[in-house]
Amino acid sequence: MKTRITEMLGVEYPIVQGGMMWVGRAELASAVSNAGGLGILTALTQPSPEDLYQEIQRCREMTDKPFGVNLTILPTIKPVPYAEYAQAAIDGGVKVIETAGRNPEEFIPLFRENGVKVIHKCTSVRHALKAEAVGCDAVSVDGFECAGHPGEDDVTNLVLLPVAASKLSIPMIASGGIGNGYQLAAALMLGAEGVNMGTRFVATKEAPVHQNVKQAMVDADERQTTLIFRSLRNTARVFLNSIASEVVSIEARPGDTDFADLQPLVAGVRGREQVLEAGDVEGGIWTAGQVIGLINDIPSCAELLARMMEEARSVIRARAALLG
Template identity: 55%
Template sequence: MITTRFTERFGIEHPIVQGGMMFVGRAELAAAVSNAGGLGIITALTQPTPDDLAAEIARCQSLTDRPFGVNLTLTLSINPPPFAEYRRVIIESGVPIVETAGSDPTVHIEHLKAHGIAVIHKCTSVAHALKAQSIGADAVSIDGFECAGHPGEDDIPGLVLIPATADRLTIPFVASGGFADGRGLAAALSLGADGINMGTRFMCTRESPIHDHIKGLIVDASEHDTRLIMRQLRNSMRVAKNTVSDEVIQVLEQGGRFRDIKELVAGVRGRRVFAEGDPELGVWTVGLAQGLIHDIPSAGEVVRRVAADAERIVRAVAERISSDSLVVGHGSGA
């Protein structure tokens, strides 16, 4: 078993977190991940109202007695959701862990920690991670450029972002973006992370609430089959390659603005993709990790497999490297 600062802080068995994905993070999936020893996450804003979130939390509590969390993504919009009400429901429901994301979480972290709730803040840069640490976050999830959804604007991949974060941060952190198997977990640990956060991998599980046809498309896709949209608006978003994402790119390349693509990128269209199984109904998020996904197992099997494979890899590497000599590669090299 791999024990890290993250597993110890959050009371879980394996350093594996299920990402708080919009329209995907529901009770069945979160409970299955937590029951297997990982950290499952319900997505608050997937629920239409705070009362619906309370019901979803209660459902998850009926399915697992292990720790799980709730993601609260702080969006900036003209008509923002009632974040304070969602937060109140989380506190009153006795949820032990919250994952915040998006805009400045200071007020929410203060309220949550005052009620004994541990907070993980999702970041896309070292600077943001340091800010989260300074305002009281208990841990950070650091998103590399490979991730689905919003990777930030710095375009820093995990191979650089993870050790750069490890060099500066003192609180535990998990690495996110591009992780789908035990090799990724072993690599993240070697780079200084305390675990990994996986989203796309958990989309392709039996408990995932998305349509089976979409799961099959992810299995069949490669790491080449995503698109980065809204780059010109400095709101980059990694989504599946389809006619809608191609149209968004074309409109913006021709000088269009957000108002010209607003209907194309509407969240309600992405929800329909996952519910109805038609990949051309809208834009929908998926990460480069889809190129590493070849099956649709249970979420529990994913957790156990990733943990076991990572432990095996770490042990194998340690056995190959003796304290007396280190031989790397063959031939003269380049």
Template identity: 65%
Template sequence: MLATRITELLGIEHPIVQGGMQWVGRAELASAVSNAGALGILTGLTQPTPEALAKEIARCREMTDRPFGVNLTILPTLKPVPYDEYAAAIVDSGVKIVETAGRNPEPYLPMFKANGVKVLHKCTSVRHAMKAEAIGCDAVSIDGFECAGHPGEDDVPGLILIPAAADKLTIPMIASGGFGDARGLVAALALGADGINMGTRFMATEEAPIHRNVKDALVAGGERDTSLIFRPLRNTARIYRNKVAEEIRGIEDAKLDAGEKVTIDDLMHLVSGERGRKVYEEGDIDFGIWSAGQITGLIHDVPSCADLVHRIVAEAEAIIDARLAGLRRPAARAAE
């Protein structure tokens, strides 16, 4: 068993956390991950109202008696989101772990702290991780450039970002972006993290509540089958490289080549959340944009969450006990 500061903090068996994913982080997946001994995460804003989130939390609790958390991503939106009410629904439902992302979660920390909620904040830079520690977050998830969704604008990969953050932080840290197997877990621990966050990898599991076509696309995809969009908007997002992604990139490039500014209005007809939701529900992988990280290049099957978690942990222990330990030679022999 791999015991770290994050397993102790969260009360989980294995140092693996499921990422919060829009339209994907529902009770079926979160409960399966938690039942496997890792930490499942419900995605708060997947639910249309705070009341619906409370019901989803109750549904997840019926499916697992182990710890699980809720992701609350705080972002500017065209339509106002009642973030205060979502936060209250989390607290009132008795959830004790929250993953925040997007904007600074400081306004919500007093309420979370007063109710014994552990707060993990997702960051894409060392400076933001240090700020999260300073305001009182219990842990951070440090997101490298390989990740799905929004990797920030610094373009720093995990191999550099994780140890750079480890050098500065004293609170536990989860490595995120590009993780999906035992090798990644061992590497993350060696780089100074206390566990890993897996989003895209958990999409390709039996319990993920998305269409099989999406899972099969992740298995078939390689490390080059993602695309970066919204770069001209300074809101970069990594998505699966499909026909819509290519169309978006074409519009962005054409505007830039013409010396014109790219605006969200140029792309709105292609990037609506409803189109992405239908991809997951109906299985047409080219209908809209959907998030995927570069880890798709290392996804080769669609196991159950339990099989995936247990395989990663068992193989990680074997790497540590056999391969790494076997690299060491007695000092006298090494000097020969």
């Protein structure tokens, strides 16, 4: 299956593994790439640019296929050396960077000089058009169904994708709520040229998270996510557990939400250590998209991608037959 995305990225299938904090490590990224998609290492999962460079080398030992690096650029209390992380990716020979968060314009010249393709993840058409204007090679358009930060517009992919496709000239990747080949086919019909998956890849054999987390996704349905930080205009979709429910309750109190009341509950280190590593699915906040309603097993990445491509091809052929 060839699209502008497969040609641009040098991959067999138009399937990209999104950058995920604590999860986007060499084990998962290499498995996705070996299966025919594009694996992504998450830069800020690594404690320093030097550690990112070493993780790139570790990933390269596991695959001879292309893989990328995610660089999420956000305002932080403690300054993050984003430029150094970007340079570490370049020094490691990475040719695809997925940016997210702030406008990546300041990094475009550096990436251009080093032959790096830039995919910017965004949650609205206006931000996708801005990414195109500043020189990004492609955009990953994230619908309201997604895990993590879906923006504040609350537009699902059934509307967001065709609107974006009608206005963009660069290739578009559909992101958010996608977990099978039927949805891949649907995304292609809506104007995308590939899909980006995060949550679905967490529930694979190679994902470096505790088995309890993967099984919780299998056991869950599409209603078991919730939105936090709505009162702070920094909405995030997470798995619906007791901690997430407590956060929602605090935000529902009259008056302005004080982040200090939320911070002990939502601390990233708590989610990483207690949930992703120790396997206590009630131990902290962890991101998950509505696609958990479609997750019924824990396959290898190779099994997942092969199945998705078979599903996509079969449904495209079947629908084409309707034309006679």
